[in-house]
Amino acid sequence: MTVVVHRAPVVLSPGAAPLADGAVAVSGERIVAVGPTDRVLGALEAVEVELNEWDGALTPGLVNAHTHLQYSDMAAVGLAEHDGFEAWMSAFMELYPVPRDWGASAAVGAALCLRSGTTAVAEIVTDAAAGSAVHDAGLHGIAFWEVLGWTERAWADSGERTVRAQLAELPTPPATGLSPHAIYSLDTAVIRDLARLARELGVRQHIHAAESAWEDAYVRTGTGDLAERWRANGRGEFALLRDGGAGTGVIRYLDDLGALTPTTHLAHGIYVDAEDRALLRARGVSVALCPRSNAVIGLDPAPVAAYLREGNAIAVGTDSLSSSPSLSPWHDVAALHGIARAQGYADDDLHARLFAAATSGGARALGLETDTGVLRAGARADLAVFPVSASAPRDALAELVEAGPDEASLTVVGGSIRWAGTPESERTSARV
Numbered sequence: 399m400t401v402v403v404h405r406a407p408v409v410l411s412p413g414a415a416p417l418a419d420g421a422v423a424v425s426g427e428r429i430v431a432v433g434p435t436d437r438v439l440g441a442l443e444a445v446e447v448e449l450n451e452w453d454g455a456l457t458p459g460l461v462n463a464h465t466h467l468q469y470s471d472m473a474a475v476g477l478a479e480h481d482g483f484e485a486w487m488s489a490f491m492e493l494y495p496v497p498r499d500w501g502a503s504a505a506v507g508a509a510l511c512l513r514s515g516t517t518a519v520a521e522i523v524t525d526a527a528a529g530s531a532v533h534d535a536g537l538h539g540i541a542f543w544e545v546l547g548w549t550e551r552a553w554a555d556s557g558e559r560t561v562r563a564q565l566a567e568l569p570t571p572p573a574t575g576l577s578p579h580a581i582y583s584l585d586t587a588v589i590r591d592l593a594r595l596a597r598e599l600g601v602r603q604h605i606h607a608a609e610s611a612w613e614d615a616y617v618r619t620g621t622g623d624l625a626e627r628w629r630a631n632g633r634g635e636f637a638l639l640r641d642g643g644a645g646t647g648v649i650r651y652l653d654d655l656g657a658l659t660p661t662t663h664l665a666h667g668i669y670v671d672a673e674d675r676a677l678l679r680a681r682g683v684s685v686a687l688c689p690r691s692n693a694v695i696g697l698d699p700a701p702v703a704a705y706l707r708e709g710n711a712i713a714v715g716t717d718s719l720s721s722s723p724s725l726s727p728w729h730d731v732a733a734l735h736g737i738a739r740a741q742g743y744a745d746d747d748l749h750a751r752l753f754a755a756a757t758s759g760g761a762r763a764l765g766l767e768t769d770t771g772v773l774r775a776g777a778r779a780d781l782a783v784f785p786v787s788a789s790a791p792r793d794a795l796a797e798l799v800e801a802g803p804d805e806a807s808l809t810v811v812g813g814s815i816r817w818a819g820t821p822e823s824e825r826t827s828a829r830v
């Protein structure tokens with residue numbers, strides 16, 4: 399079999415020293431060698447080699463650890479600015495009921511992911527029509543079926559049967575998972591039972607958590623605007639509303655329900671204190687940080703510096719185009735860099751750690767850490783090349799983290815080229 403070698407002036411992989419003039423050799427779906435170009439080619443002398451030479455920085459494919467591709471059609475909401483979760487949700491709900499082709503909208507989002515150098519996603523599917531986009535685009539990752547709105551009574555009647563059937567409808571690959579939407583949109587017993595169901599089915603869970611201040615008041619005391627809205631919408635029978643809250647914050651509440659396990663990751667994680675972060679570390683739960691979405695909605699920034707200093711597992715998500723200006727993870731990485739510095743994180747490992755969050759950290763959040771998010775012999779050949787103006791590897795890393803591009807020049811998923819920004823004719827390709 400021909401071995402395909404991708405060569406670039408800079409090769410970066412989390413946990414490894416940056417390389418000048420490096421190469422990644424790929425056979426089928428897998429990486430077979432990574433290193434300085436002369437060494438990689440030297441070891442392949444007896445094999446037929448297809449050499450592709452790229453300008454820029456070659457990295458593992460980015461992992462978008464929180465998105466909803468089906469809302470790609472709702473960019474009008476994500477391009478505006480809102481002054482809080484309530485205002486954003488009203489804007490979202492004004493557009494949501496408009497009949498639209500969720501499948502086509504999700505397919506647009508999946509194509510944008512590939513263009514941005516993303517090779518794996520944590521995709522939340524709310525409408526079944528959007529369920530095949532990740533599969534059709536050949537992206538890696540997990541399609542999470544979103545579960546919301548169930549009261550304990552309705553769930554006892556038909557919940558598990560319904561959700562099992564909905565999950566079974568999602569095409570594979572990718573792997574599928576369950577996304578209990580949030581602590582305020584599901585009754586307490588339902589969140590507990592979904593954790594049991596995920597375990598039983600052997601699937602991962604992904605939950606929006608600690609995203610807004612309203613959510614915090616809601617879980618602690620069953621009060622506030624969100625609680626009032628829910629009572630008015632006929633959800634007054636939710637246990638948290640009936641009982642006047644759980645008396646704890648979101649993270650402790652989820653843990654009490656058995657929902658925090660190493661096979662769960664959270665999105666947002668803004669309103670968390672040191673005790674919450676310690677609990678997340680103890681449970682092996684990653685948090686997908688989505689800073690641009692938080693800013694569009696008008697929320698506070700997450701405690702990025704504290705997560706880094708305390709050693710929490712973090713990943714990067716764009717969220718959807720209904721709350722973010724683009725699906726390009728580098729822009730969220732740049733936002734995290736700005737937030738961490740503003741919060742006083744002064745260590746010089748910040749570039750390396752945020753690069754890791756967008757690659758190996760995302761892979762870990764999705765339980766794919768042995769497979770993707772790094773350039774290593776044996777891993778899946780999920781990689782990307784990004785244009786950079788710096789030529790020294792460390793400067794190229796700094797440039798990607800602080801001002802990475804919208805678009806990759808190459809995206810390879812499982813060994814297959816899924817996006818090549820430059821026309822075929824401009825590429826140097828030779829057999830050696």
Ligand SMILES: [Zn+2]
Nearest residue numbers: 466606665717
């Ligand atoms: Zn979301």
